[in-house]
Amino acid sequence: xxxxxxxxxxxxxxxxxxxxxxxxxxxxxxxxxxxxxxxxxxxxxxxxxxxxxxxxxxxxxxxxxxxxxxxxxxxxxxxxxxxxxxxxxxxxxxxxxxxxxxxxxxxxxxxxxxxxxxxxxxxxxxxxxxxxxxxxxxxxxxxxxxxxxxxxxxxxxxxxxxxxxxxxxxxxxxxxxxxxxxxxxxxxxxxxxxxxxxxxxxxxxxxxxxxxxxxxxxxxxxxxxxxxxxxxxxxxxxxxxxxxxxxxxxxxxxxxxxxxxxxxxxxxxxxxxxxxxxxxxxxxxxxxxxxxxxxxxxxxxxxxxxxxxxxxxxxxxxxxxxxxxxxxxxxxxxxxxxxxxx
Amino acid sequence: xxxxxxxxxxxxxxxxxxxxxxxxxxxxxxxxxxxxxxxxxxxxxxxxxxxxxxxxxxxxxxxxxxxxxxxxxxxxxxxxxxxxxxxxxxxxxxxxxxxxxxxxxxxxxxxxxxxxxxxxxxxxxxxxxxxxxxxxxxxxxxxxxxxxxxxxxxxxxxxxxxxxxxxxxxxxxxxxxxxxxxxxxxxxxxxxxxxxxxxxxxxxxxxxxxxxxxxxxxxxxxxxxxxxxxxxxxxxxxxxxxxxxxxxxxxxxxxxxxxxxxx
Numbered sequence: 001x002x003x004x005x006x007x008x009x010x011x012x013x014x015x016x017x018x019x020x021x022x023x024x025x026x027x028x029x030x031x032x033x034x035x036x037x038x039x040x041x042x043x044x045x046x047x048x049x050x051x052x053x054x055x056x057x058x059x060x061x062x063x064x065x066x067x068x069x070x071x072x073x074x075x076x077x078x079x080x081x082x083x084x085x086x087x088x089x090x091x092x093x094x095x096x097x098x099x100x101x102x103x104x105x106x107x108x109x110x111x112x113x114x115x116x117x118x119x120x121x122x123x124x125x126x127x128x129x130x131x132x133x134x135x136x137x138x139x140x141x142x143x144x145x146x147x148x149x150x151x152x153x154x155x156x157x158x159x160x161x162x163x164x165x166x167x168x169x170x171x172x173x174x175x176x177x178x179x180x181x182x183x184x185x186x187x188x189x190x191x192x193x194x195x196x197x198x199x200x201x202x203x204x205x206x207x208x209x210x211x212x213x214x215x216x217x218x219x220x221x222x223x224x225x226x227x228x229x230x231x232x233x234x235x236x237x238x239x240x241x242x243x244x245x246x247x248x249x250x251x252x253x254x255x256x257x258x259x260x261x262x263x264x265x266x267x268x269x270x271x272x273x274x275x276x277x278x279x280x281x282x283x284x285x286x287x288x289x290x291x292x293x294x295x296x297x298x299x300x301x302x303x304x305x306x307x308x309x310x311x312x313x314x315x316x317x318x319x320x321x322x323x324x325x326x327x328x329x330x331x332x333x334x335x336x337x338x339x340x341x342x
Numbered sequence: 343x344x345x346x347x348x349x350x351x352x353x354x355x356x357x358x359x360x361x362x363x364x365x366x367x368x369x370x371x372x373x374x375x376x377x378x379x380x381x382x383x384x385x386x387x388x389x390x391x392x393x394x395x396x397x398x399x400x401x402x403x404x405x406x407x408x409x410x411x412x413x414x415x416x417x418x419x420x421x422x423x424x425x426x427x428x429x430x431x432x433x434x435x436x437x438x439x440x441x442x443x444x445x446x447x448x449x450x451x452x453x454x455x456x457x458x459x460x461x462x463x464x465x466x467x468x469x470x471x472x473x474x475x476x477x478x479x480x481x482x483x484x485x486x487x488x489x490x491x492x493x494x495x496x497x498x499x500x501x502x503x504x505x506x507x508x509x510x511x512x513x514x515x516x517x518x519x520x521x522x523x524x525x526x527x528x529x530x531x532x533x534x535x536x537x538x539x540x541x542x543x544x545x546x547x548x549x550x551x552x553x554x555x556x557x558x559x560x561x562x563x564x565x566x567x568x569x570x571x572x573x574x575x576x577x578x579x580x581x582x583x584x585x586x587x588x589x590x591x592x593x594x595x596x597x598x599x600x601x602x603x604x605x
Contacts, residue, residue, distance in 0.1 A: 049365070050365030050366070051365060057462065162595075163595075164594065164595040165586070165590065165593075165594040165595065166586045166590050167586075174582060174583070174586070175582050176580055176582050176583060195478070197460050197462055197465060197467050198462065199364075199372050199460050199461055199462060200364075200365075200372070201372075202372075202460060204460050204467055204469070206467065206469075206476065206478075210474075211474070211475075211476055212474055213467065213469040213474070213476045215458055215460070215469060215575065215576060217575065221573050222573075224575075224577075228577070230577070230578040231578060231580060232578060306478070306480075306489070307478065308489070308490070308492075309444075309477075309490075309492040309493060309494055311443075311444055311492065311493050313442060313443070313473075313582045314443045314444060314493060314516075319590060320590065320593065323590055323593035323594070324593060326593075326595070327593060327595070330595065
C-alpha cells in the first residue's frame, strides 16, 4: 500500500504545473526498464456477478515504473530477469528521487515537488516486460504521420512560449482531463487508481484523477452521432468471453492522449486474470497521428480504497500563476526591447 | 379482510409503490434521473423575475416556482439571512456554479442536468452530467468517517425498506443550494432519502442541518423523473472550458488588435 493520505492532501492543493504535465508528455518516458515472467493466465475463472458477467469490480492500481516505450539501450530485450528488474527499480527510484540535493540550486527548484507529492509506484510490471507497448514488437510507438508531426510541432511551440491563454497548456493543467486517464489509461506520476462498478447493462470506469466517470453501456446501442464529440470520447462495451471490451470514438480534435486527433479510435480490454490482477490492454488507431495502430498491456493490481475526490479546477492556482508569469515575461521582454532601441 | 384493509390503509401511509428488485433484493433505482422545476434557481417559492444579463432577454429571466422548502422559508440565523441577501446581490461573481465548481449535495441533484444512479451491493455511484461531478455512496459502512472535507461531501448509505437513505458529511462549506444565494457552512449535514413512487419517478427528500447557519434543521422535497429519451446517456458537460475566459480572460496575451489567437 502506498501513501494514500499524501495523495489525498495533494488533491486539495493540486497545482498542475508545467513539469508535471511534461512528465506525461509524449516522449517523456525515456527511463530505462524491466523484464520477464510468465504471462498471467487468461483462463483463470473470475468470480461472477449475479447475472453472470465476470466481476471486475474493485479499485485497481496501474502505477508502474515500466516505461511506455522500450528504452533504446534495451533494444532487442523484451523481458528483464528478476535481478535486472530489481536493479532497474533501484536505479529508477534513485534517479527520480527529488529529495536529492546534488544538482545545484536550479535542480533544487525543479525538485520543489519533493517525494511527498509523487506516487509513480516502485515496481516494474509483473511480466517484467521492458515496455508497456507490446505491439509493435520492438516496444516502440510507431512513427508519427507527417500530419501528426505537424500537430506535435505546433503543440511544442504553444507549450514552450509564455502561454497566450489557457488553450496553450495541456488538458491536465487546464483541469479538463486527468493526465493519466486517457482514454486509454496510462501510468502517470500519481493517482493511478481506477474503480470499476458493474450493474446490469453498464460498467462504470471511474478514475481518481479528476474523478472522471465513464459510464459504458453494454446493451449494443450505437455510438453517438458523429457531430457529438467529447473530451473522453463515447464508449460502448461488450463481453468477449471473460474479457470486457470497450470501444471508444467521438473524440474532440484534442483527445487526451499523446497528441492524437479526432480520428482516434481506442479499444480497451479488461480481463481479470487472477483475484488481484486485472489485465488492461489497449489498441489505438489514428491514421492522422500514427503510421500504424499500436497496443500496450498494463497489469493492474487490486488495492484498498477509498478513491478520493479530486477537485482540480476549483483550486487551479497553477493556471493563474502560469498566465500571470507569462504576462510578466511579456512585459520584461517589452522593456528590454525599449531599452535596446534607445 | 386484512388484505382489503391493507389496500385501503396503504395509500394513506404513502407507500403504494414497490420498486423492482436488484439481484441482491434491494429496490432498483438504477437509471438516469432529472429534477424538473426551478429549484436550481431558487429553492424557496418565488415569482418570476428578470435576470442580470440584459442581452439574454426572456431567456435569461428567472421562471417562477412554488419552492421545495417545507414550510416555505429557510430558517436562517439573522446574520445568515443578511449573508444570503448579499450572495443574491453578488450572484454573478459569487455563485460557484457559474465558475463550474463541483456543485455539492443536494444542489447536484436538482441542477437542470441529468444524473445517473449506478447501484451495486456495496456502493451506489451517483454521477452527474454537470461538471462531470460524481460521488461514491458507501453502503452499510456506518463507521467509515469522512477522511477529509470535500466539495461533494462524504456519503454513507443504507436501505430502509423502499428507501435509500444517504447521510452526507465532510463538506468544505464552499458550495451553495441554488442561484438565489442560499448557502450553508462546513458544518452542513445532509440526509437524503430516495424512494421510488412509480417506475419512472422518485421522491427525493432532504433534511438539512447546519447549526452555524440555521436556527433548526429543515427539509426540502421534490420528485425526480426518469429520462425516457431513446438511447439516453449522460453527455459531457465538463464546463471548465466554458469558464476559462471568465476566470482567466484578464490574463490573456493582448495585442494591439485585442486578443491574440490562442492557437
